[in-house]
Amino acid sequence: MKLSILIPVYNEQKTILDLLELVGNIQLPKEIILVDDRSTDGTRELLRKNFANGNEEVKVFYHDTNLGKGAAIRTALAQASGDYVIVQDADLEYSPHDMVVMADAAKNSEAGAVYGSRFLKTWKTTSFSHYMVNKTLTVLTNILFGGSLTDMETCYKMVRTDIMRSLDIKAKRFEFEPEVTAKLLMRGVKIIEVPVSYRGRSYDEGKKIGWRDGVEAVITILRLKFRRY
Numbered sequence: 001m002k003l004s005i006l007i008p009v010y011n012e013q014k015t016i017l018d019l020l021e022l023v024g025n026i027q028l029p030k031e032i033i034l035v036d037d038r039s040t041d042g043t044r045e046l047l048r049k050n051f052a053n054g055n056e057e058v059k060v061f062y063h064d065t066n067l068g069k070g071a072a073i074r075t076a077l078a079q080a081s082g083d084y085v086i087v088q089d090a091d092l093e094y095s096p097h098d099m100v101v102m103a104d105a106a107k108n109s110e111a112g113a114v115y116g117s118r119f120l121k122t123w124k125t126t127s128f129s130h131y132m133v134n135k136t137l138t139v140l141t142n143i144l145f146g147g148s149l150t151d152m153e154t155c156y157k158m159v160r161t162d163i164m165r166s167l168d169i170k171a172k173r174f175e176f177e178p179e180v181t182a183k184l185l186m187r188g189v190k191i192i193e194v195p196v197s198y199r200g201r202s203y204d205e206g207k208k209i210g211w212r213d214g215v216e217a218v219i220t221i222l223r224l225k226f227r228r229y
Contacts, residue, residue, distance in 0.1 A: 001107055003099065004082030004161065007034040008072030011041040012090040017050065020058065023088060023096045028103055032058045033079050035072040038065055070171030070179075077164060086158040087176075094155055098196040102158045105194050112163045112189040115149065116156030116196035125198040133214050140218065141178060144225045145185035149193065152181045153217070156196055163189060175220040182224040 005023055009016060023032055036044050044062065051060045061075055073087055084106055086099060094116070102114045123131045138152040157180060167183045169176065184191060 001084065001103060002029040002031070002082040003103060003158075004076075004080035004085045005030055005032045005088050005096075005099070006073055006076035006080065006085055007032065007088045007090055008037060008069045008076065009034055009039060009043060009047075009090045010037040010066065010069070010072075011039045011043055013039070013041045013043045013046055015092045016043055016046065016090050019088070019090055019092055019096075022092075024057065026096055026099055028100060029082075030057070031080070031082060033061070033076040034058065035061045035063065035075045037063045037067060037069070037072045068171075068173035070169065070173050070176035073176055074169055074171075077161075077169075080161055082161055084158050085161050085164050087155055089155045093199055095197045098156065098194075099158070101194055102156065102196075105192060106158055109192055110190060111192040112160050113184055113191045114158040115151060115154050115191055115193045116158075117149075117151035117154060117193040118196060118198040119150045120193060120195040137178065137214065137217050137221070140221055141181055141185070144221060145182050147181070147185045147191070149181070149191065151193065153177045154196075157181075159184070163187075171220070173216065175216050178217045178220045179224065182221060186224070 020032065036047055047060050051058060059079060061079070063072065063075065077085060088094065088096060098116055102116055106114045118125045134151065134153045138149055141147055141152045142149060167180060169179055171179045
């Protein structure tokens with residue numbers, strides 16, 4: 001089983017090389033597809049310096065304009081050749097080593113998708129306010145689409161590549177998460193969850209998602225339920 005690790009990047013100069021080292025050390029057949037979404041903090045130049053001569057395991061693509069996380073993921077997905085894809089944020093909130101457990105779960109089940117849940121064991125991996133927003137979005141998704149998830153908003157969604165491509169994702173920004181989940185559930189794709197570790201960073205540390213993205217997630221969920229997206 002080959003895994004395509006899709007990494008959208010925007011202004012992550014402080015963490016990107018450390019992240020790529022961690023991801024590169026994972027003991028799985030894999031490819032790493034990184035898309036810089038027009039960073040302005042030196043990330044772009046850092047990537048060009050370190051990957052100018054190419055790397056058979058790491059492919060780097062560059063957006064000419066800032067299009068958003070969802071758009072960067074779609075660019076990376078178009079280049080994927082693995083059996084499964086997973087999104088890895090560039091901010092070190094998630095531990096890449098958890099991908100090994102998720103890959104084992106994918107191989108040993110009939111699930112089309114494996115989610116890494118931050119909340120199967122405890123909610124205290126993030127702030128209470130962020131947990132409550134996530135809980136609200138997850139419950140809403142479960143009610144409207146017949147799911148039983150604990151963490152709809154998790155970044156760690158390991159999905160069979162053919163299934164992910166068939167979803168025809170339209171998201172440009174953070175609404176990627178609810179769109180993927182809703183479409184998987186609407187198609188009856190089996191989703192299983194495994195616990196993963198998580199260390200939420202603060203806005204001072206560069207966290208980008210905000211309350212407007214929560215509102216957009218609700219709008220996306222309702223739009224997918226009651227009209228075509």
